Amino acid sequence: MTTMYTPDHEWINIEDHEAATVGITHHAQDALGDVVFVELPEVGRSFKKGEVAGVVESVKAAADLFMPVHGEIVEVNEALRADPSLANSDPLGNGWFFKVHISESGMAEFDQLMDGPAYDKLLKTA
Amino acid sequence: MSEAALRQTPLHALHLELGAKMVEFAGYEMPVSYPAGILAEHRHCRESAALFDVSHMGQGRLVGPDAARALESLVPVDVVDLTPGRQRYAFFTNAAGGILDDLMITRREDDLLLIVNAANKAADLQHLQTQLAHRCIIQPLPERALLALQGPKAAAALMKLAPALARLTFMTGAAATIAGAACYATRSGYTGEDGFEISVPVEQAVALAKALLALPEVRPAGLGARDTLRLEAGLCLHGHDINANTTPIEAGLGWAIQKVRRPGGARAGGYPGAKTIEAQLANGVATKRVGLVGLEHVPVREGATIVDAKGHRLGQVTSGTLGPSVGKPIAMAYLAANHALPNHEVYAEVRGKRQPMRVAPMPFHPHRYFRG
Numbered sequence: 001m002t003t004m005y006t007p008d009h010e011w012i013n014i015e016d017h018e019a020a021t022v023g024i025t026h027h028a029q030d031a032l033g034d035v036v037f038v039e040l041p042e043v044g045r046s047f048k049k050g051e052v053a054g055v056v057e058s059v060k061a062a063a064d065l066f067m068p069v070h071g072e073i074v075e076v077n078e079a080l081r082a083d084p085s086l087a088n089s090d091p092l093g094n095g096w097f098f099k100v101h102i103s104e105s106g107m108a109e110f111d112q113l114m115d116g117p118a119y120d121k122l123l124k125t126a
Numbered sequence: 127m128s129e130a131a132l133r134q135t136p137l138h139a140l141h142l143e144l145g146a147k148m149v150e151f152a153g154y155e156m157p158v159s160y161p162a163g164i165l166a167e168h169r170h171c172r173e174s175a176a177l178f179d180v181s182h183m184g185q186g187r188l189v190g191p192d193a194a195r196a197l198e199s200l201v202p203v204d205v206v207d208l209t210p211g212r213q214r215y216a217f218f219t220n221a222a223g224g225i226l227d228d229l230m231i232t233r234r235e236d237d238l239l240l241i242v243n244a245a246n247k248a249a250d251l252q253h254l255q256t257q258l259a260h261r262c263i264i265q266p267l268p269e270r271a272l273l274a275l276q277g278p279k280a281a282a283a284l285m286k287l288a289p290a291l292a293r294l295t296f297m298t299g300a301a302a303t304i305a306g307a308a309c310y311a312t313r314s315g316y317t318g319e320d321g322f323e324i325s326v327p328v329e330q331a332v333a334l335a336k337a338l339l340a341l342p343e344v345r346p347a348g349l350g351a352r353d354t355l356r357l358e359a360g361l362c363l364h365g366h367d368i369n370a371n372t373t374p375i376e377a378g379l380g381w382a383i384q385k386v387r388r389p390g391g392a393r394a395g396g397y398p399g400a401k402t403i404e405a406q407l408a409n410g411v412a413t414k415r416v417g418l419v420g421l422e423h424v425p426v427r428e429g430a431t432i433v434d435a436k437g438h439r440l441g442q443v444t445s446g447t448l449g450p451s452v453g454k455p456i457a458m459a460y461l462a463a464n465h466a467l468p469n470h471e472v473y474a475e476v477r478g479k480r481q482p483m484r485v486a487p488m489p490f491h492p493h494r495y496f497r498g
Contacts, residue, residue, distance in 0.1 A: 033147075033158075033350065034165040036448045037425050039477075055477065057425050059164045059447060060350055088163075 004113035070106035135181035152244035167347035176347035184247025190262035223399030271331035276321030305337035318359025360488025420455025
């Protein structure tokens with residue numbers, strides 16, 4: 001599995017080991033509604049798993065964006081900053097939030113996340 | 127509150143059929159948005175016509191020769207001189223001059239029609255019964271639903287079903303048969319746009335809503351869009367921008383107190399809190415409700431603290447969002463009067479950072495009422 005999911009409805013893809021991509025799930029964007037603003041982390045900053053790395057705001061409310069695994073921010077999605085609606089229209093693609101260089105301990109954390117079927121199950125039971 | 131305890135409006139099944147996202151609001155399960163989403167619903171209202179279910183709001187009537195005078199003992203507004211078919215904005219005040227609720231009063235041929243906020247309707251009814259039961263008949267109207275059709279094309283759309291309503295101008299009302307239902311419509315609303323609020327018998331509410339939604343101009347809109355629309359229009363939401371601790375003068379609603387109810391007027395005072403409100407009219411107030419426009423793109427929401435350049439607290443935001451039509455963060459806040467000045471720059475604290483904002487006139491988006 002190259003894509004894993006968090007209970008906070010974020011996904012992380014490690015196809016590129018040096019720069020794993022993080023975004024919010026389709027469920028998350030649907031629950032939020034129209035995304036109108038994102039606050040993205042600073043490139044170069046490290047976060048532990050569970051730390052607030054950014055904010056995603058819809059018309060109605062602001063939600064924290066949690067770091068899914070320990071790592072360092074290596075890139076943020078400037079296109080998303082310019083057009084936050086990408087988080088709604090293409091949450092698993094062009095609506096990604098940031099890329100992370102995952103630490104060693106972060107890799108162990110990654111393995112503990114939910115895979116696709118496990119996440120689908122969470123959505124069904126929620 | 128558990129979901130089982132939530133009340134439903136007569137349109138509940140229709141909302142589900144339309145794919146609405148339902149949320150709790152004032153004890154009701156209400157549509158916050160439909161599949162189009164809040165932004166699209168907001169824009170559709172600004173460009174065409176949006177249909178809102180506002181049946182959760184309280185409707186009631188006061189009947190009797192003394193009803194208008196009796197109601198004036200609870201509101202600082204001229205009710206007595208309202209001629210039949212005319213509507214007026216009002217508020218129930220408490221002994222300290224605070225706003226218990228805001229409401230719409232329409233003088234009809236045989237009664238006064240009152241529309242109050244959903245969250246306050248039980249308390250308002252209690253207040254009316256306690257204070258006025260000896261002077262007039264107080265009749266709640268739970269057998270009626272309320273629909274709001276709002277937007278620049280609302281009139282053209284509604285005329286297809288009820289041509290007689292074309293003669294209505296802003297803040298007037300008339301009885302009309304719409305899609306076979308005996309309705310009472312007023313040309314008013316909560317969006318800043320031209321439009322109508324239609325009181326309809328509960329059993330015909332779904333048929334009327336479907337008839338309106340069948341018109342090409344009309345699409346459904348939920349409470350999410352209603353909130354962004356009213357905020358852009360600079361209209362207060364009770365429980366947020368006004369409450370029992372804010373007076374009409376602090377809230378900038380002094381315009382709703384007619385001359386005849388002010389000192390020197392023929393029916394001056396005589397409502398709860400008159401002494402406080404009259405003193406504030408004469409001497410000004412220490413804090414005022416203002417509009418704020420963000421200079422950055424960060425939304426500023428209810429509860430955010432407003433500070434000056436040195437970080438001294440000036441007040442608090444009572445409503446805020448990114449205005450979909452304005453394209454900027456907009457908010458209402460109460461500020462110390464010496465900072466409540468046009469173009470005055472202040473800062474909103476959002477997640478530990480200071481976001482610059484400017485005191486701005488309201489409405490944030492121009493009203494487009496039909497005044498004839």
